[in-house]
Amino acid sequence: MEQKGSKSTWLVVGHDWAVQRLQNQIERGRLAHAYLFTGPAHIGKQTLGRALAQALLCTSDTPPCGVCRACRLVQQNRHPDLWVVPADGGILKVDQVRAVEADVARRPVEGRFKLFIFPDMHLVQPAAANALLKTLEEPPAHAIFILTAPTAAALLPTIVSRCQVYRLRPLSRQVIEEALLQWSVPPDRASQIAGLADGRIGWAWQAAHDDTLLPRRLQQARDLVELIYTANRWQRLQAAKRLAGDSHQASQVLTVWASVWRDLLLLHYQLTDRLINVSLLDQLTPLAEALSVVQLRQALVRVHRTQRYFEEHVNMLLALESLFLRLPRLRRTTF
Numbered sequence: 536m537e538q539k540g541s542k543s544t545w546l547v548v549g550h551d552w553a554v555q556r557l558q559n560q561i562e563r564g565r566l567a568h569a570y571l572f573t574g575p576a577h578i579g580k581q582t583l584g585r586a587l588a589q590a591l592l593c594t595s596d597t598p599p600c601g602v603c604r605a606c607r608l609v610q611q612n613r614h615p616d617l618w619v620v621p622a623d624g625g626i627l628k629v630d631q632v633r634a635v636e637a638d639v640a641r642r643p644v645e646g647r648f649k650l651f652i653f654p655d656m657h658l659v660q661p662a663a664a665n666a667l668l669k670t671l672e673e674p675p676a677h678a679i680f681i682l683t684a685p686t687a688a689a690l691l692p693t694i695v696s697r698c699q700v701y702r703l704r705p706l707s708r709q710v711i712e713e714a715l716l717q718w719s720v721p722p723d724r725a726s727q728i729a730g731l732a733d734g735r736i737g738w739a740w741q742a743a744h745d746d747t748l749l750p751r752r753l754q755q756a757r758d759l760v761e762l763i764y765t766a767n768r769w770q771r772l773q774a775a776k777r778l779a780g781d782s783h784q785a786s787q788v789l790t791v792w793a794s795v796w797r798d799l800l801l802l803h804y805q806l807t808d809r810l811i812n813v814s815l816l817d818q819l820t821p822l823a824e825a826l827s828v829v830q831l832r833q834a835l836v837r838v839h840r841t842q843r844y845f846e847e848h849v850n851m852l853l854a855l856e857s858l859f860l861r862l863p864r865l866r867r868t869t870f
């Protein structure tokens with residue numbers, strides 16, 4: 536649960552229970568050797584990982600202070616005792632894990648700990664996962680591993696069992712709005728972004744700093760509406776093919792579409808006060824009336840399933856083609 540008024544100095548918005556638990560472990564000297572932070576994209580997994588690294592490497596009396604040299608170097612990925620190992624070209628490769636393996640036994644350069652952050656653990660090659668597993672089985676006392684992934688199900692159970700797992704959940708709209716206001720985003724814009732963020736603080740931060748993000752998101756939602764009115768199979772397959780070429784964008788589009796289907800279900804039940812895509816109300820209302828609850832639910836389930844396929848490396852083109860062909864079809868009516 537989100538708590539308010541936490542006194543922690545961690546530069547993390549929300550996820551107070553996780554911060555509290557980690558802070559307690561640091562104070563008692565009872566850290567795990569490996570942590571796994573799971574949750575949807577942009578929810579704050581990496582920020583929490585980095586904050587944990589700061590808390591352990593900070594040289595002030597009140598770690599993490601956020602301003603000492605160590606804290607700043609962690610923030611910039613330049614601390615000598617911090618390794619951040621992102622996927623290389625969409626894959627976390629065995630060579631990357633081997634490089635970590637070769638270094639892990641060496642003593643830390645500056646502090647007591649050495650931190651290894653793997654932000655895309657779900658993109659790991661099987662050989663790399665096995666190599667990492669060996670390291671996780673007998674880590675040296677100074678080594679702490681921080682893995683992040685959308686879900687634990689995307690990883691080898693043997694890796695998950697070596698980790699302390701933290702399931703991060705979407706933040707409330709209010710927590711996100713307050714954070715945006717603290718970042719000096721004007722109130723109107725803060726409220727709009729918080730409404731669209733769907734609990735993802737990282738997305739809200741991006742939207743506040745990138746003016747193209749909101750218009751792009753709106754277009755992605757409109758594209759879905761357009762496809763529902765597109766009966767032509769070939770056109771649907773072409774649209775799937777275009778999207779499959781860009782996995783990053785495809786993942787964003789699926790998140791937006793999930794929010795549209797969720798809104799359509801809410802509209803169907805006339806629950807209009809919790810809508811996310813408020814600016815599309817005129818286009819969504821006729822869809823919610825014309826489609827059955829079964830169709831709406833199926834469509835939402837299919838989008839969620841496709842999101843899972845992405846995390847599990849299923850062939851993206853096939854997954855998107857199947858999704859696009861099965862979207863409900865409607866004929867546009869003119870009044």
Ligand SMILES: [Zn+2]
Binds near residue numbers: 601
């Ligand atoms: Zn510090």
